Amino acid sequence: MNRFSFNNYRPAPSVIPSVSTLGTQPADIAAYALGGMLLVGLIFLVIMYYQRKNVQMNPGPWKFSPTEFPIVIRSDQLATVTQGSFSIVNYLYISGAREQRTNAQPIWRWGIFDPIRNRKPAILASYIPAQEQLLLEFSNVATGDENSTSSIFVPNIVQQRWFHMAFAFEGRTVDIFVNGHHVKSLQLPNVLKQSSDGIQIVGNSGILGQMALWKVTEGRMNEQQAQSDYKETSDTGGKPILPVDFSFSLDMIPKLNFCPGMPWCEDMKGDCKTYVKYDYA
Secondary structure: OOOOOHHHOOOOOOOOOOHHHOOOOHHHHHHHHHHHHHHHHHHHHHHHHHHOOOEEEEOOOEEOOOOOOOEEEOHHHHHHHOOOOEEEEEEEEEEEEOOOOOOOEEEEEEOOOEOOOOEOOOEEEEEEOOOOEEEEEEEEOOOOOOOOEEEEEEOOOOOOOEEEEEEEEEOOEEEEEEOOEEEEEEEOOOOEOOOOOOEEEOOOOOEEEEEEEEEEEEOOOOHHHHHHHHHHHEOOOOOEOOOOOOOOOHHHOOOOOOOOOOHHHHHOOOHHHOOOOOOOO
């Protein structure tokens, strides 16, 4: 008979030790320790990522012809975020203008404009249709005879296209990023003044278009962070990615406290009475 036939086959004794015979070797202990350290480190990084900044965000979109001046970021949120260095981010789309005028036409502002009380917004963003550029006006804390208002132009804001706009503030320095790229910087005579009003869309100014994904965050954004934010919040065509369950309607505007910033605002509670202390050098 063939000694290699199947009937005569007997399996060799197992050389794999049973669970009860396994011992804990130094190499095993080191592997377990390394794995545990990596897991703890990963958890720490995730926690730090989500807690690294205080962010206030409102997706929108917001049109330039609202029935009122909707507040996209409330003043109590601004009070929390803008006490130190901070950044303002939004998406801007200019679809056209009722008149191709050469003068600047307001589109959004932080604070109110009240000529009777000689009050100006902390930031006023306007669009010049004939030149297709943005005009940004900043009101800083008065410093003696120094001009309390500074301005800067941002060119090439063409119509029929979305733009990712980021404005970073630290001390007297303002950095401006468009679609993730640094385009200009400005040195104010003094730090930006704080406003007791929220950021508002200015309607009925003659500019047609909309804005979306408003965000105010702690910390001075740099170019790398601006590029990252632009890529994470837009599609391949540069259009902002809005929440999938959002459909624009004036009835669906988030129920934010409306503060028109006029004399009757004194009778309202909440946002209008929120003031910000800014410790500056």
